[in-house]
Amino acid sequence: MKQSDKERAQTERLENDYEVAQSPVIQKITNKVCGCGYVGSSWTTQSEAKKILKYLKLNENSTLLEIGAGAGWPGLYLAKQSGCHVTLLDIPVTGLEIAKKRAQNDRMSDRVIVLAGNAVSLPFYIPSFSAVSHSDVLCCLIKKQEVLKECRRVIHSSGLMAFTVISIQPDLSDQDRKQAIQVSPDFVESEVDYRTMLENTGWTLISYEDITEEFKISCQRMMLAEEELEEDLRDLKGSMEFEEGKVAWELKLKAFNKGLLRRELFVVKPIKYQN
Numbered sequence: 089m090k091q092s093d094k095e096r097a098q099t100e101r102l103e104n105d106y107e108v109a110q111s112p113v114i115q116k117i118t119n120k121v122c123g124c125g126y127v128g129s130s131w132t133t134q135s136e137a138k139k140i141l142k143y144l145k146l147n148e149n150s151t152l153l154e155i156g157a158g159a160g161w162p163g164l165y166l167a168k169q170s171g172c173h174v175t176l177l178d179i180p181v182t183g184l185e186i187a188k189k190r191a192q193n194d195r196m197s198d199r200v201i202v203l204a205g206n207a208v209s210l211p212f213y214i215p216s217f218s219a220v221s222h223s224d225v226l227c228c229l230i231k232k233q234e235v236l237k238e239c240r241r242v243i244h245s246s247g248l249m250a251f252t253v254i255s256i257q258p259d260l261s262d263q264d265r266k267q268a269i270q271v272s273p274d275f276v277e278s279e280v281d282y283r284t285m286l287e288n289t290g291w292t293l294i295s296y297e298d299i300t301e302e303f304k305i306s307c308q309r310m311m312l313a314e315e316e317l318e319e320d321l322r323d324l325k326g327s328m329e330f331e332e333g334k335v336a337w338e339l340k341l342k343a344f345n346k347g348l349l350r351r352e353l354f355v356v357k358p359i360k361y362q363n
C-alpha cells in the first residue's frame with residue numbers, strides 16, 4: 089500500500105519516536121502521564137484501557153485486532169489482562185519489534201501476533217476477529233472510511249470495536265480551525281464526522297464518551313512531568329527540541345481549553361454482514 093509523502097514522513101518520525109520512547113526518562117514521563125508501563129505514543133491512560141477491556145468484553149476466547157498498535161500499548165495490556173489472543177498491526181517496524189520483545193518477556197508470545205501492514209488494506213481474507221481496537225489512529229491517517237470498512241470486513245458479525253480519536257470541533261472560524269490543525273496529529277482533518285463515517289461503513293454506535301476533559305488532564309500532567317525531568321530531557325533531546333516541545337504542549341492545551349478540539353471514545357458493533 090503506497091503512502092503519500094506526508095504519511096511516509098509520519099512513519100519515519102514514528103520509527104524514531106518508538107526507539108527514543110524506550111529511554112528511561114521518556115518511560116518515566118509516559119508512566120506519570122498515562123500510568124501504562126508500556127512504550128506508548130497515544131493518549132490512552134490505564135483507566136481508559138480498563139474501560140476498553142470492559143467495553144470489548146475480552147476474555148481468553150477473544151481474538152483482538154489492534155491496528156496502529158505502535159509498541160504494543162494498549163494491545164498487549166488488553167491481552168495480558170484478559171488472556172485473549174491479540175494481533176498487533178502497524179506500519180513502523182521499530183514499534184512492532186519492541187512489542188514482540190515485550191510479549192516474549194511477558195511470556196505471552198503464544199497469544200501475540202505482530203504484523204507489519206497498512207490498515208487501509210488488512211491482510212486477512214475472512215472475518216477473523218471478535219474485537220478490534222485502535223487508539224488515536226484515525227487522526228493519524230488519511231483514509232479513515234477505508235480503514236473503518238476494513239475493520240468491518242475482518243470482524244465477526246457479533247464482534248465489537250472500540251476506538252479513541254481526536255477531532256476538530258465543527259463550525260469553527262477559519263482562524264480557529266487553523267489553530268486547531270496546528271496542534272493536532274497530522275491527519276486530524278476529515279470532511280465527514282465520525283458518526284456519519286461509522287454509519288457509512290457498516291457500524292452502529294453502542295456507547296460514546298467525550299473524553300476531552302481527561303485529555304486536558306493528561307496534557308497538564310505531561311507538562312508537569314517534562315518540567316520535573318527537564319534536565320534529563322535536555323540531555324536526551326537537546327535544548328532546542330526541549331524548548332520547542334514545551335511550546336507545543338502549551339499551544340495544544342490552549343487550543344483544547346478554547347474548545348477547538350475534542351477527544352472521543354466510540355464503541356460500535358457491525359450493522360450486518362457485508363460482502
Ligand SMILES: C[S@@+](CC[C@H](N)C(=O)[O-])C[C@H]1O[C@@H](n2cnc3c(N)ncnc32)[C@H](O)[C@@H]1O
Pocket residue numbers: 099102127128129130131132155156157158159160161162177178179180183205206207208223224225228229
Ligand atoms: C497515536 S499512535 C498510537 C500507537 C499506539 N497504539 C499507542 O497507543 O502508543 C498511531 C499509530 O497509528 C499508526 N498508523 C497510522 N496510519 C496507519 C495505517 N494506515 N495502518 C496502520 N497503522 C497506521 C501509526 O504508525 C502509529 O503507530
